[in-house]
Amino acid sequence: MDIREIILQRRSIRRFRPDPVPPDLLRELLDLARWSPSWGNTQPWQVYVLTGEPLERFRQANQEQLRNGVVPAPEIEMPQEWPATLKSRYVGVGKDVLTALAIPREDKAARIRYTLDMFGLFGAPCLIVVCVPAALPRAYAALDVGLFLQTFCLAAAARGLATCALAASVNYPQLIRRLAPVPEDATIVIGAAVGYPDADVPVNRFSRSRAGLDEFAVWVG
Ligand SMILES: Cc1cc2nc3c(=O)[nH]c(=O)nc-3n(C[C@H](O)[C@H](O)[C@H](O)COP(=O)(O)O)c2cc1C
Structure with a gap:
């Protein structure tokens, strides 16, 4: 696949198959992602890879917190308000997902x-x-971190793996800290789900939209 195909083929996957990802493949992707650019080559990222039993514990605890209405406490501030155009895009993708899942808004x-x-x-x-x-x-x-994550996601896509950056995975950072040795002087920025896509389900297939080039690019000179 050329880079164009990989960029266009990558999409956020919202239903994974349970098949585990071979550890060597995860290592290969992280090994590529470390070549991402960073400020002054500082490479500030520290990555925790959760799989197996600890991941199951995290999954259940994360759902439990939500079910119990625990107030999210992410370590990176989440946006709460958006300019109108951005909000309409955010609402738009939410609608697309629910439509793909055949969930009526009400x-x-x-x-x-x-x-x-x-x-x-x-x-x-x-x-x-x-x-x-x-x-x-x-x-x-x-x-x-964004550059690192994008390199990782594109490398994953090139190897037939799927990803979804998930703010929903870092709403309750204490859960991660209980399972992974994240030092106190580190900030948890973002998580991303990784696995093999359930390719047939509509939630992984709806058509996505983007603003046109002329809506964001200004040519000067
Ligand atoms: C920082 C970040 C956090 C995200 N968090 C979530 C999330 O919590 N839940 C979700 O379903 N998608 C999440 N996404 C995926 C976005 O909704 C998705 O990237 C966007 O709709 C564009 O779609 P695409 O990735 O399929 O091209 C997140 C993406 C980013 C970059």
């Missing part, structure tokens, strides 16, 4: 089940959690 119980499924990582057999030293300015550290 079916609150089904929407809750879907959110629980998200907090259960859509059944993924692996979660990678990316952290940075807490002493770093958040914005720059998050840039580096």
Whole structure:
């Protein structure tokens, strides 16, 4: 596959097969992702790879917190408000997902089940959690993590693996800290589900949209 195909083929997968990802393959992807650019080559990322029994414990505890209405306490501030255009995109993808799942907007119980499924990582057999030293300015550290994660996701796509960056996986960071040796002076930035896609389900196949080039690019000169 050429890079164009890989970029266009990667998409966020919201239903995974349970098949485990071979550890050597995960190593290969992380080995490629370490070549991502970072501020002054600082490579601030620290990655925790959760699989097997610890991951199952995390999945259940994450769902439990949601079920119990525990207030999220992510270590990186989540956006709460968006400019109108951005909000319409965010609402739009939410609608696309529910439509693909045949969940009517007014079916609150089904929407809750879907959110629980998200907090259960859509059944993924692996979660990678990316952290940075807490002493770093958040914005720059998050840039580096974003670049790292994108390299990882593209490398995964090229090898037939699926990913979904998941804010829903870092809403309750204490759960991760209980299972993985994240140092106190590190900040948990983001997690991503990794696994093999359930290729046939509509939630993994709906058509996605993007703003046109002229909506965001300004040519000067
Ligand atoms: C930082 C970040 C956090 C995300 N968190 C979630 C999440 O919690 N749940 C979810 O279903 N998708 C999540 N996504 C996936 C986005 O919804 C997705 O990237 C976007 O809709 C574009 O779709 P695509 O990735 O399929 O191209 C997240 C993406 C990013 C970059």
